[in-house]
Amino acid sequence: xSADKYQDLLEELIEALDRQDKPKVKxxxxxxxxxxxxxxxxxxxxxxxxxxxxxxxxxxxxxxEELEYDExxxxxxxxxxxxxxxxxEExxxxxxxxxxxxxxxKESAEIFALMDDQEEVDIRKLMxxxxxxxxxxxxxxxxxxxDTYTAGDILNKLRNLAPKAETAYYLYVTDVHLNLRGVLSLxxxxxxxPDTKVEDIMSERVVSVPAEMDQEEVAEIMEKYxxxxxxxxxxxxxxxxxxxxxxVDVLQEETSEDIYRLGGxxxxxAELRESSSSAFQSxxxxxxxxxGLLFVGIMAGTIIEQFEATLEAVAVLAVFIPMMTGMAGNxxxxxxxxxxxxLTLGEFEGKGIFQVIRREAGVGIFIGIANGIVITIIxxxxxxxxxxxxxxxxxxMITLFVATLAGTVIPLIMxxxxxxxxxxxxxxxTTVNDLIGLTIYFSIATYFMEQxx
Amino acid sequence: xSADKYQDLLEELIEALDRQDKPKVKxxxxxxxxxxxxxxxxxxxxxxxxxxxxxxxxxxxxxxEELEYDExxxxxxxxxxxxxxxxxEExxxxxxxxxxxxxxxKESAEIFALMDDQEEVDIRKLMxxxxxxxxxxxxxxxxxxxDTYTAGDILNKLRNLAPKAETAYYLYVTDVHLNLRGVLSLxxxxxxxPDTKVEDIMSERVVSVPAEMDQEEVAEIMEKYxxxxxxxxxxxxxxxxxxxxxxVDVLQEETSEDIYRLGGxxxxxAELRESSSSAFQSxxxxxxxxxGLLFVGIMAGTIIEQFEATLEAVAVLAVFIPMMTGMAGNxxxxxxxxxxxxLTLGEFEGKGIFQVIRREAGVGIFIGIANGIVITIIxxxxxxxxxxxxxxxxxxMITLFVATLAGTVIPLIMxxxxxxxxxxxxxxxTTVNDLIGLTIYFSIATYFMEQxx
Numbered sequence: 034x035s036a037d038k039y040q041d042l043l044e045e046l047i048e049a050l051d052r053q054d055k056p057k058v059k060x061x062x063x064x065x066x067x068x069x070x071x072x073x074x075x076x077x078x079x080x081x082x083x084x085x086x087x088x089x090x091x092x093x094x095x096x097x098e099e100l101e102y103d104e105x106x107x108x109x110x111x112x113x114x115x116x117x118x119x120x121x122e123e124x125x126x127x128x129x130x131x132x133x134x135x136x137x138x139k140e141s142a143e144i145f146a147l148m149d150d151q152e153e154v155d156i157r158k159l160m161x162x163x164x165x166x167x168x169x170x171x172x173x174x175x176x177x178x179x180d181t182y183t184a185g186d187i188l189n190k191l192r193n194l195a196p197k198a199e200t201a202y203y204l205y206v207t208d209v210h211l212n213l214r215g216v217l218s219l220x221x222x223x224x225x226x227p228d229t230k231v232e233d234i235m236s237e238r239v240v241s242v243p244a245e246m247d248q249e250e251v252a253e254i255m256e257k258y259x260x261x262x263x264x265x266x267x268x269x270x271x272x273x274x275x276x277x278x279x280x281v282d283v284l285q286e287e288t289s290e291d292i293y294r295l296g297g298x299x300x301x302x303a304e305l306r307e308s309s310s311s312a313f314q315s316x317x318x319x320x321x322x323x324x325g326l327l328f329v330g331i332m333a334g335t336i337i338e339q340f341e342a343t344l345e346a347v348a349v350l351a352v353f354i355p356m357m358t359g360m361a362g363n364x365x366x367x368x369x370x371x372x373x374x375x376l377t378l379g380e381f382e383g384k385g386i387f388q389v390i391r392r393e394a395g396v397g398i399f400i401g402i403a404n405g406i407v408i409t410i411i412x413x414x415x416x417x418x419x420x421x422x423x424x425x426x427x428x429x430m431i432t433l434f435v436a437t438l439a440g441t442v443i444p445l446i447m448x449x450x451x452x453x454x455x456x457x458x459x460x461x462x463t464t465v466n467d468l469i470g471l472t473i474y475f476s477i478a479t480y481f482m483e484q485x486x
Numbered sequence: 487x488s489a490d491k492y493q494d495l496l497e498e499l500i501e502a503l504d505r506q507d508k509p510k511v512k513x514x515x516x517x518x519x520x521x522x523x524x525x526x527x528x529x530x531x532x533x534x535x536x537x538x539x540x541x542x543x544x545x546x547x548x549x550x551e552e553l554e555y556d557e558x559x560x561x562x563x564x565x566x567x568x569x570x571x572x573x574x575e576e577x578x579x580x581x582x583x584x585x586x587x588x589x590x591x592k593e594s595a596e597i598f599a600l601m602d603d604q605e606e607v608d609i610r611k612l613m614x615x616x617x618x619x620x621x622x623x624x625x626x627x628x629x630x631x632x633d634t635y636t637a638g639d640i641l642n643k644l645r646n647l648a649p650k651a652e653t654a655y656y657l658y659v660t661d662v663h664l665n666l667r668g669v670l671s672l673x674x675x676x677x678x679x680p681d682t683k684v685e686d687i688m689s690e691r692v693v694s695v696p697a698e699m700d701q702e703e704v705a706e707i708m709e710k711y712x713x714x715x716x717x718x719x720x721x722x723x724x725x726x727x728x729x730x731x732x733x734v735d736v737l738q739e740e741t742s743e744d745i746y747r748l749g750g751x752x753x754x755x756a757e758l759r760e761s762s763s764s765a766f767q768s769x770x771x772x773x774x775x776x777x778g779l780l781f782v783g784i785m786a787g788t789i790i791e792q793f794e795a796t797l798e799a800v801a802v803l804a805v806f807i808p809m810m811t812g813m814a815g816n817x818x819x820x821x822x823x824x825x826x827x828x829l830t831l832g833e834f835e836g837k838g839i840f841q842v843i844r845r846e847a848g849v850g851i852f853i854g855i856a857n858g859i860v861i862t863i864i865x866x867x868x869x870x871x872x873x874x875x876x877x878x879x880x881x882x883m884i885t886l887f888v889a890t891l892a893g894t895v896i897p898l899i900m901x902x903x904x905x906x907x908x909x910x911x912x913x914x915x916t917t918v919n920d921l922i923g924l925t926i927y928f929s930i931a932t933y934f935m936e937q938x939x
Contacts (some may be wrong), residue, residue, distance in 0.1 A: 054667050064691060068710050191676050199935050201673045202714075206645070219672055220654045223644050238519060259731040261655075261714060275728055278712040284734065285709070288741045289827060295748060296823025297816055312848025319820050319849065320856050325856055330809030331864060337805045344804055351797055351804045352790045355784030355920050358808050362815070363750055363779050363913040367772050370749025374742060395765025396772065403773050404780055411784060460816040461915070467734055467808050 043073070045452075050081060058084060071099035079111055086112065096124035102135045114140070118147035127172035127279075159273070167251050168244035170283065171265045171273030176204045178231060185227030201393035203262050205271050206235045212269040215239055241266040244273070249287055252280045253379060291377060291393045295370065297322050297460035310338055322460065329464040333358070333471055340475035347485045349416060350478055353425055354471070356408070360429060361436040362463035362472035363399055368393050368440030376448055386445055390438070397437030404432030420484045428474040435473065436466040495527070503534060511537060524552035533566055533673075539565065547576035555588045565862040568591070571600035580625035583612035587671030593741030610724075620704050621697035624718045624726030624738070630658045631665055654671060654736060656715050658724050659688045664863075665722040694719040695727070702740055705733045744830060748823065750775050750913035767898040768926060775913065784915040786811070786924055793928035800938045802869060803931055806878055807924070809861070814889040814923035815916035817853060820917045821846050821893030829901055839898055843891070858883030873937045888926065893905055 044066060049057040062070060074091075074096060085093070097105055097120060109117045121129045121144065133141045133156060145153045148280060155173060162168025176194050178187050191201065204222065206215040217236035225234045241264045242251055255263055255277060265273040298319065337344065337354070344350055373391065375381050381389055409426030413419050440462050478485065495517060502510040515523060527549060538546070546565075550558055550573060562570045574582045574597065586594045586609060598606045615621025629647050644654065655673065659668040668688035678687045687894060693706055694717045697723050708716055708730060718726040751772065790797065790807075825842065828834050834842055847880055862879030866872050874925055893915050931938065 046769070066691060066693065066711055068712075079861060108662055116801055188676065192605075201676070223641065223654070223672070223676075238517060240519065256734050258519055259521075261730070277734075281709050281712075281730075281734060281737065284741075285739055285831075288737075288745075289831075291568070292741075292745055292748065292827055293823060294817050295745065298820055298823055312845045313852055315824075315845070316849045316852030316856070319817075320853060322820075323813065323816060323853060323857060324860065327809065327813060327861060330812045331811070331868075334805040335807035337808070340800075341801060341805075343800050349791075350800070351807065352787040352794075354642070354804065354807050354926060355786035355790070355811050356780065358811065359783045359917055359920055360776065360780060363776060363917065364772075366749050366913060367751055367775075370746060370751055374745055378738075378742075392765045392768070396769045399758050399769030400773060403769070404776060407777065408780060415784075460819060462810055463815065468722060471808060 040370075043069075046073070050077075050084070051294055053084075055084060055087075059088075065093050071096045071104075075104050075107075077099070081468055082111060083437050084109075084195070086116075090120045090123045091122045095232055098124055098128045102132065105132055105135075114239040115147055118144045122149055122152050125172050126152075126159055126174060126275075127170070128155045131169075132166070134160050134164065165248045166244060167242045167246040167248065167265050167275060168252065168273070169247055170275045170279050172245070172276070173200055173273050175205060175262075175271065175274040176201060176203075177207050177211075177266070177271060178217070178311075180206045180208055180230075180232045180235070182231050183227065184222055184225040184229045184231065184234065187222060187231065188227070199236050203264075203274070205239070206231055206288075209245070213239060213241060213264060213266055213271045216264070239264065241271070242275075248283045249377075251275060251288070252283045252306050255280045256284075287377075291373065295373065297326075300442045326460055326464050329468070333464075333467050336468060336475065340479055343475060343479045343482055346482060347421075347478065349418075349421065350475070350485075353474070355414070357429065357432060357470045357474045358467040359406065361466035363430050364397070364433050365370050365436045365440035366465040367461040368396070369444055372444045378443070386449075389445065392439055393441035394434075401430040401433040401435060404433055418485070420481065423472075424481050424485065425477050428470075428477045431477075432466075432470040432473045435469050439466055439469060466484070492522075494524075494579060494911050499526070503530075503537070506537075508537060508540075512541075520548045521552050524549045526559075528553070528557050528560075537559075537655065543573050543576045546573045550585070551577055551581045555585065558585055558588075567596050568600055571597045575602055575605050578625050579605075579608050579612055579627060580726075581659055582802055583609050584617070584622075587613050587617065592729060602888035603893070605888075617848070618700065618701045619697060620695045620699040620718050620728060621726070621729060623701055623704065623728045623732050625729070626726050628658060628715075628717070628724065628727040629654060629656075630660045630664075631670070633659045633661055633683075633685045635684050637675055637678040637682045637684065637687065640675060640684065641680070653822075654806065656727070658692075658717055658727075659684055660724070666692060666694060666717060668717055669717070692717065694724070695728075696720070701736045702830075704728060705736045705740070706890045708733045709737075729756065740830075742828065748826065750779075779913055779917050782921070786917075789924045789928065796928060796932045796935055800874075800931065802871075803871075803928075804875065806865070806927070810882065810885060810923045811920040811929045813857065814885050816917035817850070817886050818889045818893030818915040818919040821849070821890050822882075822897055825894055825897045829897070840901075842898065843894055846890055847887070850887040852885040853890060854886035857886055871938070875933065877931050877934050877938065878927075881923075881930045885923040885926045888922050892919055892922060 042061060046058065046065075048060040049061060051273065061280045065073065074085060076353055093108075093378075100108070103421040112120070121132070133144065136144070145157075145453040148156075159168070159171070159173065160242075162171075176191075178190075182190075187204065191204075194201070202219045204217045204219065205213060206217055208323070215232075215237045217231060217235045221236075236372065240254065240258060240260070244265050244267055247438065254260075261277045263275045264271045265275060371393070375389070405426045408429050409422045411422075413422030416422070443462060444464070495514060499511065499514040499518075502514060515526070518526065527538060532727070544640045546561075550561065553561070565573070574585070582605075586597065590596070598610075601609075612624070612626065615624075620665075629641075629644075635643075640657065644657075647654070655672045657672065658666060659670055661667045668685075668690045669692040670684060670688045674687055674689075693707065693711060693713070695707065697718050697720055704716065705803045707713075708728070716728045717724045718728060824846075828842070858879045861882050862875045864875075865878040866875030869875070896915065896918070
């Protein structure tokens with residue numbers, strides 16, 4: 034269906050809704066993709082949404098799966114806890130676990146009480162894992178098959194199993210002890226002769242991950258091997274699978290976090306949807322960072338104050354303050370970006386940390402020399418003072434070298450201590466480098482003060 | 487297979503290679519996943535790689551598909567153009583087209599001359615699309631089925647078709663005119679009774695994209711609908727499909743670009759693998775940006791120079807220069823980050839641009855007032871000069887408001903003019919805001935100069 038036709042469908046749907054034409058609404062709504070159903074529903078007023086109460090639990094479960102928590106919250110409140118419990122039973126267990134994990138203890142207990150006991154056990158099992166671990170991402174709706182079956186047996190069995198599983202594209206093969214022995218893709222199954230034994234066509238090279246693995250690492254593995262699903266194992270037994278659509282979401286989420294932190298924002302999940310929060314809420318979230326940096330800015334001021342005698346004697350030195358701090362911040366941000374991205378993409382694996390530092394140190398030397406020479410000439414010509422040019426040039430050269438190193442070493446140290454280096458964000462490195470630049474600049478200028486006057 | 491076992495396998499493989507035990511090498515190598523095969527091969531010396539020449543074209547084609555262009559280049563040179571042509575015939579047509587597109591005109595012409603004519607036509611068809619468009623991402627190895635067939639017919643046919651297709655998980659249903667009419671997932675096919683007509687089980691809600699669509703938009707669609715593959719159509723006929731693994735790569739690539747540009751790096755593809763280039767090459771790539779910013783830093787100097795009389799009269803004003811420029815830069819970077827990320831994720835769709843600006847302006851006012859009050863008190867107490875405190879506070883308040891707006895409006899304007907706003911990178915906004923901050927600060931200080939002395 035083209036985008037135009039889709040737009041027509043939406044308009045027809047809104048008209049039917051305005052007319053309160055229930056059968057027509059149902060018919061048109063069913064033609065939408067689940068994602069669009071969810072978006073459509075959220076754009077309605079609570080009164081307009083009233084009609085959708087009468088939809089089946091399965092239908093509403095699908096829609097709930099597509100929504101973010103704050104949107105789910107709105108629907109839950111409209112539907113009531115009893116109906117929510119019924120709908121949750123129809124949801125993918127991983128999505129149900131995520132939703133219940135976000136709710137208040139009291140609310141989730143109430144919902145669990147209304148749910149089927151077996152469902153509750155299954156969901157609680159998933160809820161014990163950290164949200165950003167492999168266990169937190171996985172679903173328990175996967176398909177296992179005994180290694181003694183034939184391809185034909187399985188194709189027949191699949192008719193019943195496939196509709197319930199999260200993905201039917203990989204079948205996991207287990208032995209008599211129910212240990213994971215291999216994997217068979219649906220495609221391989223179909224291509225195989227019906228009387229071939231599963232054992233003979235399965236791949237034994239099944240890559241699996243432990244439930245504790247961090248979601249970022251999981252995403253990396255799925256990306257490099259181009260898997261559509263990845264089994265999670267515990268003591269050789271398969272306990273769940275992670276599907277590619279969840280990994281795509283993880284990639285987006287982790288990236289947003291990195292970008293926000295580099296930009297000096299907290300990167301918390303709430304902030305990721307910042308554009309929908311109020312100006313006051315946003316300001317409140319950004320002010321702590323800025324206030325911290327305000328104090329560092331004052332520290333930079335105290336450095337200048339210490340050199341006030343130099344500055345009063347050679348007032349023109351003030352003219353180069355913004356250039357010096359600006360360049361120190363910029364080169365530091367460049368190094369920081371390369372290092373943070375390199376760490377995220379795992380580019381430094383295999384290479385030693387010192388190799389990375391040595392390389393960036395080399396970059397710092399080249400950058401320092403090139404810019405130092407340029408600014409020496411400019412300062413000489415502009416201010417007509419060769420000695421001033423030499424002092425500015427030397428200061429910039431050393432500052433750029435040190436600032437590049439700081440932009441490299443600080444995130445690497447944070448990473449060693451298991452602190453997310455993206456927290457050493459752009460503004461932080463910039464401000465540290467301001468202090469470094471000013472100290473170097475005024476120290477050198479003070480040393481040569483007599484020649485400058 | 488666990489990570490430990492995998493490591494053992496790799497070690498055994500290296501031993502076999504050292505012993506020149508060809509059959510053992512082949513056996514162990516075949517147990518590796520394609521991605522690991524490719525990595526293993528690239529870690530060897532050209533002499534060690536000699537043995538792998540004797541592998542089948544299919545085997546080498548798979549490996550070549552996993553590699554980046556600079557690595558492919560190395561293998562191609564070792565294998566020679568004739569063998570390369572044979573291997574390219576076995577590669578996915580989209581990967582073959584990408585590789586041939588990177589080669590020199592002369593080389594690719596030579597390879598085409600050595601290839602099967604039909605292969606050449608197929609690949610050239612793919613090469614006509616922009617690299618970062620839907621057409622550039624798609625493969626022509628998809629499966630179409632006539633709408634008149636039954637589920638059983640198709641399952642039988644698939645035995646022959648599936649091995650050749652890039653993905654067999656979606657089957658595209660066409661009518662007598664070969665126009666795309668619907669889609670059937672492999673899972674739905676298996677669940678269906680064998681004598682059901684395809685027409686009756688297919689989904690007519692097939693979302694498709696035109697070949698010209700930008701890859702970022704394609705990724706967005708696949709992400710929101712959780713598709714594993716997406717058909718590309720031209721005049722209602724399917725010309726290719728895009729698979730999820732390519733989209734995951736696009737997401738990573740586009741993100742890296744955004745992050746690099748925010749960090750003041752060029753974000754060109756070569757830069758994305760910067761950590762493997764030499765210090766001198768990296769420095770050369772970063773210097774243009776820094777040199778540009780050096781000149782802006784000098785412009786900031788000329789602003790200060792214009793106010794030299796003020797500065798000589800009230801030398802203590804210099805103490806607050808780094809704080810003023812630093813804060814202006816930081817708040818601008820925060821706004822920039824929110825706006826660039828919002829644009830990338832399509833968060834502003836539906837809302838007007840002015841709504842975003844109004845909100846950020848609100849943020850700027852709150853941030854300005856809060857920080858302005860704090861710095862007024864600090865400056866008063868520290869320097870024992872109430873008037874100085876008032877001037878600093880007022881300047882910071884106005885600067886933060888203007889700087890927040892600049893960090894919002896500049897990327898939005900760039901986006902309107904179809905310039906990637908991530909190019910208005912962190913360093914750029916920071917430097918513009920330095921100029922704004924200094925001008926406001928010294929203008930206000932000069933106005934109140936007599937009261938300050």
